[in-house]
Amino acid sequence: MKSRTNEVAAARPSQRRGRAPKTGNGERRFEDIVLIAGELFSERGFNGTSLNDIADAVGVLKGSLYHYISSKEDLLYEVIKVGSEGLAENMRLCDHFASSPAEQLIAFCYGHIVLNAVPDRIHRGIVIIQDAKHLAPDKREQIFAERDAYQAYLRSIISRGIAANIFDAGIDQRISSFTILGVITSYIRWYKPGGPITPHDLARDSAAFVIASLHPQSPGQERFALVDRVVAQIQALQEKAGKD
């Protein structure tokens, strides 16, 4: 079930704060429920998925779901929240690269994909686009505030890079930030975890694509050297975090 396909996520599993019983098995079961709910919501939409469908797919009775949630909306929130945790993790990762806007931009792109193009988070992108409107207003506001903070984090990397004359100022900063988000979230439309392209490959190419556009000092093959240096630092950080 939990066939994680990348080392980074495996080294540092996110802390779930669902209303799961405190036993290890219960928490794992709740993670499975959220994972399966995410798959079904992304395929059929929130309105097209019933709690019965989810219970059937998990292999439990519908009544068992009420140990964990009190409504289908709760489950929608959990699916989207699991994704938001991926954004928070990526910002914590990128804080380590604050002294170099070019390295930090690479870390942001690489980290976003490697932390989010994984089975339990990959559905968030589609679900937030198609079904965020079904969240309760206070939860929707919270999720959108987290998304806005993430976009502001990216814009601050870009503006520091331009102020330091490291990034090409020829592209509008607002357009750039949305274009970069377009690059690093485009996998939600086609990527299947477990296929021939690993999250690392996807993340490395996407980071190289972005850095070439903003940082003309690293054209062609040279950008890959810079990307690979940052990726090695990220992997070292994650290994250290895994040992702590």
Added chain:
Amino acid sequence: MKSRTNEVAAARPSQRRGRAPKTGNGERRFEDIVLIAGELFSERGFNGTSLNDIADAVGVLKGSLYHYISSKEDLLYEVIKVGSEGLAENMRLCDHFASSPAEQLIAFCYGHIVLNAVPDRIHRGIVIIQDAKHLAPDKREQIFAERDAYQAYLRSIISRGIAANIFDAGIDQRISSFTILGVITSYIRWYKPGGPITPHDLARDSAAFVIASLHPQSPGQERFALVDRVVAQIQALQEKAGKD
């Protein structure tokens, strides 16, 4: 109502093939219905929008809609089809640049945005993500086949550019093509026609972003010179088409 915000689309309005009466007014009314249906579907989802909502927003009685369509599904198909016409128009435009992969890639990115980030097509992207599942199977197949042909067109530009040693072969071709689609469709998440950023500005920056990543011979500011040369050719072609 039809406040078109770019010259290209205005110079060459797409030919609608809806089941509208042949009178000019009827066709225009049908275009308005499809436009408003697209807005409502993208905001509330297909399931969250009734034919009554659409009739109210257009300012007609629900019965009048049946002059043009026989079901809400028909209207969903029309909304998505109007978007698919934008893809076909862009491929016809790019055929003029077949002799240069770099120019053709710029034309593809610029043309996609300038032809599609316009009021009557801007909703297609969100609607196809969230609601294509509600199309009848044969129509869904047709729409997906058109989308696949568009992606294949882009991949052929990339592979010809790599074969000719014009594009950097360092990035996986499949990842590249999806990344580029991510760049040129990212506007669907934030762009509002009629705001301070024109479709031309957005399209020009997006084309520059992409070409820098694939074509390291045009780093930094130089890429804008290449982009602007292609844009001038596109505008000349469109002016000529407008006069024919």
